Structures are given as C-alpha cells and as structure tokens.
Amino acid sequence: MTNFKVHVRVVPRAGLLDPQGQAVEHALTALGFRHAGGVRIGKAIELQVEAETADAARLQARAMCDKLLANPVTEDYLVEVERG
C-alpha cells in the first residue's frame, strides 16, 4: 500500500448562480482588475488515502465526492492524486 495525497476541488456547477463569485468579481473590477472575469468560488479539500495504485486512490476519492464531499445537484468536482 502506498500513501497518496488527494486534492479535491468542488465548484458550483456551470450555469448555476454563484453569488459569492459575482460579489468577488465585482470587488476585483472595483480594484482595477478589469480583465478578470468568470469568478467561481468553491472548496478545496485535501486528504490522504492509502491505496495500491494512484488509480485506486482516485476511485476512492471519487466515491467520497459522490457520497459526501460534493452535492450532486449543485456541484462538480475535480480529483488530483499525487504520491504523498
């Protein structure tokens, strides 16, 4: 078994209203970052898993996302795995 470090990014599903992202985008514009846009605010979750392979670790992480870490109705997620 190997230790893997898992990075999970949970983001609001494209097309759904993200009022936090909108508020931050307005603030960025007000600060003079006129070329910034498309701000979406989600969550970053880091965790470690033990698995035989990186693929097995990724499968475990995806199962965690499907069950708990992301809401399937409103959020999408991305999983990245590296040797920990």
Added chain:
Amino acid sequence: MKRVAVVRFPGSNCDDDSLQSARRAGAEAYYVWHRETDLQRADAVILPGGFSYGDYLRSGAIARFSPVMASVQRFAQAGGPVLGICNGFQILCEAGMLPGALMRNSRLSFVSRPVALRVEQTDTAFTNLYSRGDLLRMPVAHGEGRYAADAETLRRLEGEGRIVVRYVGLDGGPLAETINGSLDEIAGIASPDGNVVGLMPHPDRAADTALGNTDGLKFFTSVLDWAPARAGAGAG
C-alpha cells in the same frame, strides 16, 4: 395520543420550538438524540432547525449520515410523516428524501425576518388543515435557503402538485424583491405521497398565542389525524 419524535443533532437550536409546538398541537412529543436509532414508536418525526455540525461542508451534509437518519428514512419509506424545518429541510434534501438543494441566498446575507407564504398544496401530512391559497405569516432565519433544482425536477414538482408553500408579498401579491432567490419562490416541497415535507420558514416559531402568531400551528395539528390518501402511501 399521537407520538412525535423531535430529532436533536449537535447544533440543532429550534428543537425546543418544535417540541413545544407539537405539544401545543396535542401530541406527546419527545426528543431523540441523533446517535440513537430507535424512534420509540413515533407516529411522526420532526427534523428541527438549527446549524447541525456547524453547517460544515454544506448545510445538512454531515447530519444526513447520523445514525438516526437510516431509521428516519425507513420510517418515511413506510409512509411515516416526516417534517423538516429549515436545517431539517436541508438535511432531507442532502439525504435525497426530497429533491433539489438549498444554496447560499442570492444576496449572500443571512435573512431573518417575517415572510408571507401562500399554501399551494394541502394534500400532505402537514398542511391538510389549511386551505389552498391561505396566506400565512411566519419567520425565516437562514443563510442557505435558495431552493435549486434542475428543470426536469421542477416540472415534476409542479406536475405532481408537490410545491407546498411559496413566498409571496405580505399582502398576498407578488414579492417586491426575492427572499433568498429560490427557484419560482419555492419555500417548501413534499414527497410524492405527501408524507415528507420540508420548508425553510419556521412554523415552529409561529405556533404560540403568547408570540402573537399561530399561523404555523396547523403544520403540527395536521399530522395528528393524517391518513395517507394517495395510492402507494401508508404501507406501514
């Protein structure tokens, strides 16, 4: 006397309001701690408002895996009436017992004030003593109450008459501005058989003459004599 179980999670804070409301309605109401699995011969279950698990991750996301929830799901599948108020509604959605999700209010602020609701569906365990079109006043107090669902879910809710209450203006007309950005101003919905109901506003805070408002009391009296009328309901 009908027995009403009020589930307490760590972070519940309207558990006493729900318990007292059920008692005023004439039920024998008692608490069930979220780590228990025995609903103690409940005739109805209430998931109260509050901030279970500090709303960590998402409102209701962790509470929905509390040991008691497997029992609540079995109870509901057998036709048992379950009412989720505010955080309880969020837990029911997270558990997949009601469709859709409750997201951050569209204007980001926590909204805590009285609102007006129109009763849209009375064929449920918790609204059968109201009349369709009744105007109710009761408070909301939430930061994540924006009801969201995909177009297909919304069509199904509409088609099956499962939208129970909607936000309206205080005079019953259209809202001057949205309460929280909910899809179609939906404030509460029901399961297909009407035995599971969830809503963001607080009938439990509008069920006591001492507070000057009893508009919410019928949520608690309705369930006492409720017999599921729809096909497939009331299997046990």
